[in-house]
Amino acid sequence: MRKIDLNDFRVATSETARDINRRIVLNLIRRHQPVSRADLSRHSGLQRSTVSAIAEELIAERWVREGAAGEAPRGRKPTSLHLNSQRAGIFGINVRPGFTNMALANLDGRFLVQETVATPLTPEDFVALVGRHVRDLMRQYPDLAYEGLGVSLPGRVDLSSQRFVFAPNLGWQREDLKEQLERATGLTVELENEANVCALSEFWFGQRAESARNLIAVAVSEGIGVGLILNGQLVRGASGLAGEFGHVTIADNGPRCACGNRGCWEVYASNTAAVRYYNDLVSKKGQAGSAAKPATIKDFDQLTQLAEHGNPKAGEAIDFMAHHLGTGIAMLVTGLAPDLIVVVGEVTRLWERVEPIITEVIRQRSFTHASSRLIASGPAPLPRLRGIIALVLQKRFGAPMIA
Secondary structure, eight states: OOOOOTTSOOOOOHHHHHHHHHHHHHHHHHHHOSBOHHHHHHHHOOOHHHHHHHHHHHHHTTSEEEEEEOOOSSSSOOEEEEEOTTSEEEEEEEEOSSEEEEEEEOTTSOEEEEEEEEOOSSHHHHHHHHHHHHHHHHHHOTTSEEEEEEEEESSEEOTTTOOEEEOTTTOOOSBOHHHHHHHHHSSOEEEEEHHHHHHHHHHHHOGGGTTOSSEEEEEESSSEEEEEEETTEEOOTTTSOTTOGGGSBSOTTOOBOTTSOBSBTHHHHSHHHHHHHHHHHHHHHHHTTOSSOOOOOSSHHHHHHHHHTTOHHHHHHHHHHHHHHHHHHHHHHHHHOOSEEEEESGGGGGHHHHHHHHHHHHHHHOOSOOOOEEEEOSSTHHHHHHHHHHHHHHHHHSOOOOO
């Protein structure tokens, strides 16, 4: 049950009803395309005349196009409707401490262009880079109407000020990235935490999430972020900082975290934690009298390659990481009982190895009998990019904000 907030509400008008019906029809076309007007009427429960009026409006605005006529046992053949995927372009940016993925997608969420570059050291250089990239692509694709720019960030955005306020692994301070990027690109900009966009990606584009109204995304990278969709709504909290489970202490005297705390979940279960654990293992081996120089590594990609080739120390580090991922996920299952938990990140390359460990730790630590499904998402950049595209598309396809 959702309570009406009497301090912040909008009275429903005939415009509200038309907007809701329009979005319902647009989403039904997106899901069932190609689809006839008659089928839209059956799917929505709206009168055929209402559906036809909305369809004509969407065609006139180029959101929808008509396709080939279908078959009918008698009478006029129905004309199918499709989203006009070439109507709109959406820019998506995924920022990580070491690299940044940039993409241009169409209305279907299909990527027209993808590029990976080194993440600039300063926010000012980042804004300049994005501005150049966006202007270049707009010149290459002049026929698209640009809906906006979405940015996935390894940190949190304050909802009231729209400032980027919490990014311990990136090192940028409080920045008004939204205003700076809007000036540099001329587009409306949406900023969002990487875990939230991973949750949106699965919610909007993941077929396995069709029936999941309570979904949690665990984004595993240099740190750990958690995105929460509960009762079909993205949970951000009063200030936008909800979901920072990666900075919940699981060991009082654990290693120091980049946030300043000790023993956070992410210092045991992130990519950084697994690399550190592996390097500690091989360093101890070297100190024990081995003549060979310890083969320390710099990044998680090296660790996964070693594990895939059967290196026992790398395997031990991955198992350590998986065990502690299970510890934190068990907390989420016990506390929130979601329908679905999606793990996102490079660790999913080793899913056949890590999934049984995570599942067993959840079984040992969660006694509520919650039937939460655990799945892995696709390659690490894609959920973040798709999710940030979904964030921008919500302006057209999401439910309108009413009381």
